[in-house]
Amino acid sequence: MNDQQPILSVRDLKVEFGKKKERREVLHGVSFDVHRGETVAIVGESGSGKSTTMHAVINLLPGTGKITGGSVDWRGRELVGIGRRDMEHIRGREIGLVPQDPMSNLNPVWSVGFQVEEAIRANGLASSKKEAHARAIEVLEQAGLQDAELRMRQYPHQFSGGMKQRALIGIGLSANPELLIADEPTSALDVTVQRVVLDHLQTLTSELGTAVVFITHDLGLAAERAEKLIVMYQGNIVESGPSREILERPQHPYTKRLVSAAPSLASRRIGADATVPAAPTSSFDLTAVAESDKQIDPNRPMIEVSGLGKTYKIRTGNFGTTDLHAVSDATFTVKRGETMALVGESGSGKSTIAKMVLKLEEPTTGSIKIDGVETADMRGRALFDLRGKLQPVFQDPYGSLDPLHNIGNTIMEPLNIHKVGDAASRKARMLELLDQVALPRELATRYPNELSGGQRQRVAVARGLALKPEILVLDEAVSALDVLVQAQILDLLAELQRDLGLTYLFITHDLAVVRLIADRVCVMQQGRIVEQATTEEIFENPREAYTQNLLAAIPGRNIELGVE
Incomplete structure (x- = not known):
């Protein structure tokens, strides 16, 4: 097969x-080619058909x-209608996949190392257990996982989102495939x-x-x-061509909207009074907002958090354990109506602090006060009341939504537990929340597996807002969202903060988003706070x-955009 011919040729796929x-x-008749050694990015908002296109290919x-029409030619071989056994042989060995959601793609009952070794053996890459073990360490190190040998003994729940994502990238690359489909491969990863x-x-x-085919919203x-670059919108390709050219001179109205809403690209030119398209400027000028609202005591x-520490014990074999210091001596204060962002690499301890603030983990040392009240000894009713004041929005929308509950019941769950209002008022509040997070009301009867990643994340935000809490702890709450929805959610959060005097602890690895929403950073x-200042000073x-x-690692920071 000569190099001029594409290795993957998709024609009129439905x-x-x-x-x-x-x-x-x-999908309404999608056509594109991928050549050997080429890197192609498919972009578009959540639900535009990006992932569906590549999942149909394999x-x-x-x-x-179900594929209802079109052709998928892989190195001269038709894949539409191919037998299951033949397809399984191609998947992994010839076409690798890094799935979008690291949480639900790793088995919680097996150690991470076992799962990587299993994939290596299944793809016929190791003849012995010892060889598989050595190759597993190698692929995890290649994917950027530190202490790979020690980490392999841990289970998925002991990994941060970014670490799980790296384990999946290791599995996807283990067979050195000819084509790697990377579905949002780095959405859970910090920039470095x-x-x-x-x-x-x-x-x-x-x-x-x-x-490599990247499916991404970044x-x-x-x-x-x-x-x-291939730009998709509602199941169609609306624009494709060289990446730089499209981003510097977008032709299609939809591409223009995408480019103008991209905070990761806009971050260098957005100041304290940042504007995101379709967002009122004042929404993001949060300091001015807090001062203008007379009901809020800005210094309360x-x-x-003072002297906070968390140490985990990790088994080392032979019944021994070793200490892993996830957080050491963290101290900070978040005032009312303010947004504090915790940023840093994956595994730096951001989410661990969030879990301790939410009372989902007990601190090893130090203290946490919420609205002046020490939380260390809170039990029973006091803890139940704290939950009404303090609500989480987690990083992984799939893992935090019950697959057996429809979206309406999921959003109403906190209202039911805290016995807020009657059935009719709860339903009205649920519909109001769907409107607030820009989801159509008919989604109330759907289930999480019928929604795209971005839609699930919006449901998680809606559920977090259901009780009208005073504090929201947002753990990577917008990392799974495409730029248009991200702009809407950030604007919504800023608007709610302005109207209700909400306080946010915002955990993220996306510094561009920090620039838009945080007052202080x-x-x-590695578990320590190394720098603490206003957003402006940090940037x-x-x-x-x-x-x-x-x-310096923010992607695309030096690219000039073709949007007025």
């Missing part, structure tokens, strides 16, 4: 979902999904690890001639890493080399 009478077409459509992983992928593509990443501390490295004049490195 996909439908649903039962017989209620079938609906979600015959992994969920539920009732993202850079390490993407540099590694780039090395692979140049050395081994591996082609336009900065697409511009920086992919030669070719809502979250006071704590930068974390304009970072003191620590670590912070400078984080800022």
Whole structure:
């Protein structure tokens, strides 16, 4: 096969979902080519058909999904209608997949190392257990996981989101496939690890001639890493061509909207009174907002963390244990109506602090006060009342939504537990929340597996707001969202903060988002807070080399955009 010919050629691909009478077409004749060693990025908002397109290619459509037309040519071989056994041979060995959701793609009852070794053996890459073990350590290190040998003994629940994502990237790359489909491969990764992983992928593509298809909502990443860009909207390709060209001179109205809403690209030119398209400027000028609202005492501390530490015991074999210091001596205060962002690499202890603030983990040392009250000894009724004041929005929308509850019941769950109002008023509040997070009301009867990742994340935000809490702890709450929805959610959060005097603890690895929403920033490295200042100071004049490195790694920061 010569290099001029594409290794993957998709022509007029159509996909439908649903039962017989209620079938609906979600892909309306998609066509594109991928050449050997080429990196292609598919971008578009949540639900535009990006993941469906690539899952159709490898015959992994969920539920009732079915290819109803078109052709998928893989190195001269037709994949539409191919037998299951033949497809399983191609998947993993020839076409690798890094799935979007690391939480639900790792088995919780097996150690991470066992799962990586299993994938290596299944793909015929190791003849002995010892060989599989050595290769597993190698692929996890390649994917940027520190202490790979020690970490392999841990279970998925002991990994941060970013660490799980790296384990999946390791599994996807273990067979050195000719094509790697990376579905939001770095959405759970902080920028520095993202850079390490993407540099590694780039090395692979140049050395081994591996082609990569990125499915992403990060336009900065697409511009920086992919030669070719495919823009999808409502199951159609609306624009495709060289990445830089499209982002500097977008033609289609939808591409123009996407580009103008991208905070990861806009971060260098957004100041304290940032504007995001379709967002009122004042929404983001949070300091001015807090001062203008007379009911809010801007100096009243809502979250006071002092000398906080958390140590985990990790088994080392032979019944021994070793200490892992996840958080050491963390101290900060979040005032009422303020947004404090905790930023840092994956595994730096951000989410661990969030869990301790939410009373989901007990601190090893130090104290946490919520609205002036020490939480260490809270039990029973006091803890129940605290839950009404303090609500989480978690990183993983799939893991935090009950698959057996429809969306309406999921959003109403906190109202039912806290016995707020009657059935009719709860339903009215649920519909109001769906409107607030820009979801159609008819989704109330759907289930989590019928929603896209971005839609699930919006449901998680709606549920967090149901009780009208005073404090929201948002753990990577917008990392799974495409830029248009991200702009809406950030605007919504800022608007709610202005109207209700909400206090936010915002955990994120996306510094561009921090620029839009935070008043103050704590930068974390290996469990310690290394720098703490106003957002403006951190961005304009970072003191620590670590912070400078984080800022330098924002993808696409030097790309000029073609939007007025």
